[in-house]
Every structure is written in structure tokens, then in C-alpha cells.
Amino acid sequence: MAKLPSYLAMRVPLLDLGEQYRALGDSIREAINDVLAAAAVSSLGPKVAAFEKAMCAYCDTPHAVGVSSGTDALLAILMALGIGRGDAVITTPYTFFATAGCMRALARDRFSPTSIRRHTTFRPSAIQECIEKNCRHDSNGDMDNQKWRESSRHRPQSICLVCAARWTRSVKLRSATGLFVIEDAAQAIGAEFPFGERIAKAGTMGEVGFFSFYPSKNLGAAGDAGMIVCGDDELAQKLRTFREHGMEPRYFHHVIGGNFRLDEIQAAILAVKLPYLESGPAARRAAADFYGSEFVARWVD
Numbered sequence: 161m162a163k164l165p166s167y168l169a170m171r172v173p174l175l176d177l178g179e180q181y182r183a184l185g186d187s188i189r190e191a192i193n194d195v196l197a198a199a200a201v202s203s204l205g206p207k208v209a210a211f212e213k214a215m216c217a218y219c220d221t222p223h224a225v226g227v228s229s230g231t232d233a234l235l236a237i238l239m240a241l242g243i244g245r246g247d248a249v250i251t252t253p254y255t256f257f258a259t260a261g262c263m264r265a266l267a268r269d270r271f272s273p274t275s276i277r278r279h280t281t282f283r284p285s286a287i288q289e290c291i292e293k294n295c296r297h298d299s300n301g302d303m304d305n306q307k308w309r310e311s312s313r314h315r316p317q318s319i320c321l322v323c324a325a326r327w328t329r330s331v332k333l334r335s336a337t338g339l340f341v342i343e344d345a346a347q348a349i350g351a352e353f354p355f356g357e358r359i360a361k362a363g364t365m366g367e368v369g370f371f372s373f374y375p376s377k378n379l380g381a382a383g384d385a386g387m388i389v390c391g392d393d394e395l396a397q398k399l400r401t402f403r404e405h406g407m408e409p410r411y412f413h414h415v416i417g418g419n420f421r422l423d424e425i426q427a428a429i430l431a432v433k434l435p436y437l438e439s440g441p442a443a444r445r446a447a448a449d450f451y452g453s454e455f456v457a458r459w460v461d
Contacts, residue, residue, distance in 0.1 A: 175376055180440075184432055191428035203228075203421035204404070211427040212387075214434055219361045221389045223396035226422030227403050229384040230346040230372025231258040235266070236420050237342055237368055237388060240398040243267045250290055250339070259344055343369035346386075349379050350437050363389045373430055379437050385426040 181188065195207060208226045215224035227233045243249060247267040251259055343366035345351070351362040363369030371377075373385035388399055401408040406417035 205424045207427040211431045225388040227386045227420045230386040232420040233370035233386040234262040341366035346372035381426040
């Protein structure tokens with residue numbers, strides 16, 4: 161068998177975390193040392209608070225709630241919204257398992273037909289079709305989104321949009337149905353979209369949105385971490401309660417939550433990386449353009 165040319169045989173990693181660490185290593189080690197020196201290795205300390213504040217500024221949102229992962233972010237949201245047995249959340253099957261897994265654990269997931277045309281995982285018309293097929297109408301002919309058809313016990317309460325485009329149509333759909341919109345922006349931090357009279361950051365176009373900071377994301381921790389963003393004061397307070405076993409005040413538990421706290425060390429690392437979030441994708445695009453031009457040039461030759 162003929163040997164491949166060296167430029168075709170070389171192995172190029174999809175993501176070189178070592179290179180990222182070499183560039184920011186000194187700052188990251190200093191941030192970690194600050195946490196260790198303060199003996200503040202427990203969760204939800206000053207580093208978490210500082211990172212939450214920085215995320216509010218970056219996303220232009222009133223509230224940012226640090227949590228232990230993107231998966232736990234969605235679990236905390238569903239808990240805070242009171243989603244449970246008998247409720248349904250409409251989402252797309254074109255997503256990571258955790259999106260539907262969280263919904264199935266607490267409620268019943270209803271899948272909307274998916275479309276990847278024009279780089280979107282959602283067609284608002286498909287959501288509309290799903291609702292119309294399963295919801296009853298009142299005497300005026302208006303859709304009653306609180307009543308599944310009599311043949312089903314499950315009521316649609318929310319829509320979970322996964323990195324969705326066509327946001328304007330999605331918001332109109334939200335207004336028409338009264339459903340609560342959860343924005344799964346786990347891999348989309350930094351993305352922007354024309355939204356009304358402003359350019360909105362991903363995660364801020366629904367009633368609540370969330371991110372994952374798994375190391376392979378464009379803003380990655382040194383392990384698992386996540387963040388929830390929202391504009392509603394009451395919901396933000398519920399989320400902070402549910403992320404800490406439903407505890408408010410300390411050792412008083414009025415609801416059952418989970419251990420969804422963001423760790424101080426992860427928050428410290430993410431705070432170091434956040435200012436470089438915009439430059440990272442730009443460097444990746446430049447590298448992709450370079451590889452693309454080199455491949456074309458060599459194949460032409």
C-alpha cells in the first residue's frame with residue numbers, strides 16, 4: 161500500500177488544551193493558589209461570586225447562577241419551575257443526551273420534529289405542529305396549552321430550545337402558547353443573534369438559559385462546571401436555593417434540591433479564561449482557514 165504524504169498522515173488534535181494551558185498557565189496557577197491559600201476550597205465562595213458577576217456583565221443579564229455542570233443547570237431549572245410528573249417539555253432529538261435525559265427524569269419529554277436546514281436544530285413550525293396535535297382548544301378556538309388531549313396525562317409546560325436560530329419566530333410562538341422557554345446554550349457561549357432592537361448573547365433570549373463549561377467547550381474549566389443566566393429575580397433566587405439542596409437559610413430545607421454548586425477552583429480558572437473568550441474562536445477560525453487553503457493548494461498541485 162502506498163504511503164500517505166506527510167501532510168495527510170499527520171495527526172491534528174481537534175482541541176489542544178495543552179496549548180491553551182501553556183498560554184494562560186501562570187495566571188491559572190496564581191488563581192488556584194489564591195483559593196488554596198484562603199482555604200476556601202468549598203463551593204460558592206468569593207471566586208464563584210466574582211465569576212458570576214463577570215458573566216452577568218459579559219452576557220448583559222441581571223443574574224448568573226454558577227452550578228456544577230450543564231446537565232445540573234438544566235436539572236436545577238426544571239426543579240425551580242416545578243416541572244414534574246404529568247408535565248411535558250418539548251425539545252429536539254438533535255441534541256446531547258443530557259437535554260432529554262433531565263426532562264425524562266423529572267417529567268415526560270415530548271420531541272419536536274427536528275430540522276438542520278439553515279444551521280438550526282429547531283423549526284418553530286414543528287413546535288407549533290407538536291402543540292396543535294396534542295393540545296385541546298377552548299370554546300373560542302384558542303389553544304389551551306395547559307390541557308393535553310384527554311388521551312394523555314401530560315401537559316406541555318416548557319420549550320427547551322437547543323442553540324436555536326430563528327429566535328424571532330420562536331418568541332412569537334412563546335407569546336402565542338404561553339410556554340416557558342429554556343435556552344440550552346451549553347456549547348454556544350459568546351454567540352450572538354439579532355433579537356428585537358438589540359444584538360443578544362446566547363442564553364439570554366429565553367426566560368432562562370444555561371451553559372456548560374466542560375473542558376472541550378470554547379470556555380472550559382478543568383473539570384465539570386456550568387452556569388444559568390436569567391432576568392427574573394424570583395427565579396434566580398429559586399435557582400440558588402435548588403443548587404444547594406433546597407437550603408435557605410442554612411440547614412433549613414423547604415424544598416428538595418440537589419448538590420449543584422460551582423466549585424471555587426473551577427470558578428477561579430473560568431474567570432481567568434473569560435477575557436480571552438472572544439479571541440479563542442477567532443484563532444480557531446484562522447487555523448481552519450489556514451488548513452483549508454493548504455489542503456486546496458496541495459491538492460491542486
